Amino acid sequence: MKTAWINEWFPGLSQLKNYEKVWLGDDVRAALSVVAVALPVAIAYAQLTGVSAIVGLYSCVLPMLVYALVGTSKQLIVGPDAATCAVIAAVVTPLAAGDTVKHWQLVITMTAMTGAWCLIASKFKLGIFADFLSRPILLGLLNGVAITIVVGQLFKVFGITYNESYLIEQVWEAPSQWVNIHWQTVIVSAITFSIYLACKKLRPSWPAAMIAIIIASLFVWLCDLESIGVHVVGMVQGGLPVFQAPEFDIGISRELVMPALNLAMVSFVSMMLTARSFAAKNGYDIDADKEFRALGLMNLASAFSQGFAISGADSRTAVNDANGGKTQLVSIIAALIIAIIAILAYQPLKFIPVAALGVVLIIASLSLIDLKGIWGLRRRNKDAFYLSTITFIAVLVIGVIPGITMAVLLGLFQFIRIVMRPTDQVLGLDAKGTVRSLGSSGKAQPIPGLVIYRFNSPLTYFNAAHFKRRLLHHVAEAGSDGVNCVIIDAVASFTHLDVSVMAVIDDIQTILKKRGIRLVLAGHKRRLKQWCALSGIKVGEEGIRIRADMYLAIKMSGCYQEAVSEGQVPEVVKEKLPEEQVHTQPEV
Numbered sequence: 001m002k003t004a005w006i007n008e009w010f011p012g013l014s015q016l017k018n019y020e021k022v023w024l025g026d027d028v029r030a031a032l033s034v035v036a037v038a039l040p041v042a043i044a045y046a047q048l049t050g051v052s053a054i055v056g057l058y059s060c061v062l063p064m065l066v067y068a069l070v071g072t073s074k075q076l077i078v079g080p081d082a083a084t085c086a087v088i089a090a091v092v093t094p095l096a097a098g099d100t101v102k103h104w105q106l107v108i109t110m111t112a113m114t115g116a117w118c119l120i121a122s123k124f125k126l127g128i129f130a131d132f133l134s135r136p137i138l139l140g141l142l143n144g145v146a147i148t149i150v151v152g153q154l155f156k157v158f159g160i161t162y163n164e165s166y167l168i169e170q171v172w173e174a175p176s177q178w179v180n181i182h183w184q185t186v187i188v189s190a191i192t193f194s195i196y197l198a199c200k201k202l203r204p205s206w207p208a209a210m211i212a213i214i215i216a217s218l219f220v221w222l223c224d225l226e227s228i229g230v231h232v233v234g235m236v237q238g239g240l241p242v243f244q245a246p247e248f249d250i251g252i253s254r255e256l257v258m259p260a261l262n263l264a265m266v267s268f269v270s271m272m273l274t275a276r277s278f279a280a281k282n283g284y285d286i287d288a289d290k291e292f293r294a295l296g297l298m299n300l301a302s303a304f305s306q307g308f309a310i311s312g313a314d315s316r317t318a319v320n321d322a323n324g325g326k327t328q329l330v331s332i333i334a335a336l337i338i339a340i341i342a343i344l345a346y347q348p349l350k351f352i353p354v355a356a357l358g359v360v361l362i363i364a365s366l367s368l369i370d371l372k373g374i375w376g377l378r379r380r381n382k383d384a385f386y387l388s389t390i391t392f393i394a395v396l397v398i399g400v401i402p403g404i405t406m407a408v409l410l411g412l413f414q415f416i417r418i419v420m421r422p423t424d425q426v427l428g429l430d431a432k433g434t435v436r437s438l439g440s441s442g443k444a445q446p447i448p449g450l451v452i453y454r455f456n457s458p459l460t461y462f463n464a465a466h467f468k469r470r471l472l473h474h475v476a477e478a479g480s481d482g483v484n485c486v487i488i489d490a491v492a493s494f495t496h497l498d499v500s501v502m503a504v505i506d507d508i509q510t511i512l513k514k515r516g517i518r519l520v521l522a523g524h525k526r527r528l529k530q531w532c533a534l535s536g537i538k539v540g541e542e543g544i545r546i547r548a549d550m551y552l553a554i555k556m557s558g559c560y561q562e563a564v565s566e567g568q569v570p571e572v573v574k575e576k577l578p579e580e581q582v583h584t585q586p587e588v
Contacts, residue, residue: 012328030319034325037210038060041315041364043233045082046059048149049107050092050093051308054349057346058241058306061339064077065332072286072287072291073291075325077312079310080308081267082365086148087400109256110308117296118264127288139373140392143369144394156231167396184228188216192212196208209363217232236346262405264296267295272288274314374388422456425437428446450485451483458494459495465504483515485558491522502532520546521544522549
């Protein structure tokens with residue numbers, strides 16, 4: 001019982017209980033590599049979020065320790081994420097109105113709300129949302145967020161002060177600001193970028209971002225460039241984080257509720273894409289609902305330690321995997337090293353130039369840009385291309401938060417459209433007596449006097465009327481005067497009891513009965529009999545006939561027996577099958 005409880009609530013701890021000593025060397029090496037990448041990125045993302053550099057480190061420590069215990073992925077590294085930080089900044093900056101303390105407290109509050117939304121979603125088993133935002137929509141979203149970050153950071157790289165918050169206005173303002181370029185800042189940016197490229201080319205295994213920031217910081221400090229206008233991070237208040245409850249007007253928190261929900265959605269989908277890809281690579285599965293709970297607990301831990309919202313970090317996860325990380329001990333070791341730096345060795349952080357952080361953010365964001373991927377959807381799937389493009393443009397034009405909201409709505413509308421207007425088929429028999437879709441290939445032939453219909457979606461109140469129209473349309477096309485029996489594949493569409501659906505079925509039965517046509521439902525026999533009884537629908541000779549499966553329904557129809565005797569169709573060679581095995585293949 002105790003073991004089952006640990007497996008349910010602490011799957012990471014359960015993995016660590018079976019730890020093998022031979023993994024330790026790989027895990028330590030991977031942890032050091034993760035720290036080398038995570039430190040500069042965390043500081044840069046803190047700058048993007050609008051909080052102190054030390055907050056970026058706080059946002060790594062507790063969340064990494066929590067995930068090591070409650071997460072189900074062995075390789076996933078959690079921490080600050082570009083999209084997450086961009087969303088927080090877009091929401092909090094206008095509400096804070098320039099008050100840095102209020103800004104930080106709003107960030108913490110939004111982080112806690114995000115964690116709460118994730119825990120609620122986990123409680124209601126909503127891990128299916130990992131598939132809700134389709135890849136095309138997420139592709140458009142990440143491209144839009146990445147370009148927004150790049151444009152915003154370019155001003156810092158060139159030492160320009162700008163007043164606009166939205167991308168379009170920033171681009172419009174840019175030409176008038178070029179005269180204000182601060183050339184000393186440009187030199188620092190160029191040095192940072194050059195060192196980064198040199199490390200990547202000459203020593204790919206070295207932590208290029210960390211080396212570039214260290215050298216840029218030394219250059220600014222030795223040349224005293226701060227005195228001539230090169231902006232640095234400045235005084236950092238490190239040490240142990242002290243929990244502080246927000247002191248702003250509670251009414252402002254209402255403005256954060258829905259953005260926090262959007263942030264929870266995007267963070268979870270992004271994290272699941274990373275976690276699933278590395279789980280598949282290393283041959284194990286992850287639990288989406290437990291990952292939702294883990295994300296919630298991580299964000300609450302981050303808020304408690306005065307940090308900001310976090311998610312799965314694909315670049316740091318890739319570094320972990322590339323260096324042979326075997327378990328979540330990598331996260332524990334990395335978190336402890338970052339904690340030591342945040343508590344004891346934080347003073348050098350004040351010399352980091354803002355421009356160097358801007359360069360790191362631009363490089364990180366460029367890796368998210370995949371316009372070619374969006375364009376490639378044009379040939380494979382035009383609907384996916386339109387969805388991705390609309391999301392991309394929305395993020396650029398109306399902002400990150402409205403763009404995310406539109407992406408969520410687009411995903412919802414896409415799902416509703418598919419469910420409301422699904423594909424359907426009229427079925428027949430091929431030369432081997434197998435049920436197949438009637439198509440242009442001519443492999444299957446209809447059974448004279450019999451219409452076999454499949455509706456490729458669960459029947460519910462908002463598509464029941466469409467189902468009725470399509471069924472009667474196919475009956476009319478077959479020539480209703482010559483049709484004696486209609487068989488509906490109930491396995492595909494009757495998935496749950498819906499009063500509206502049962503009323504439509506009763507209407508169809510009444511219409512067909514007046515025309516002298518029998519209505520047969522094939523599949524879910526026991527369930528459908530119960531539903532018909534609850535709905536007051538007659539079953540049997542006087543009403544709807546219900547068969548256990550499709551083949552039995554065909555065999556028991558008089559049309560089939562007559563067609564076989566006259567040699568018009570082959571005899572069904574399959575015996576009665578269990579319902580779960582009765583799945584025919586539509587013609588493509």
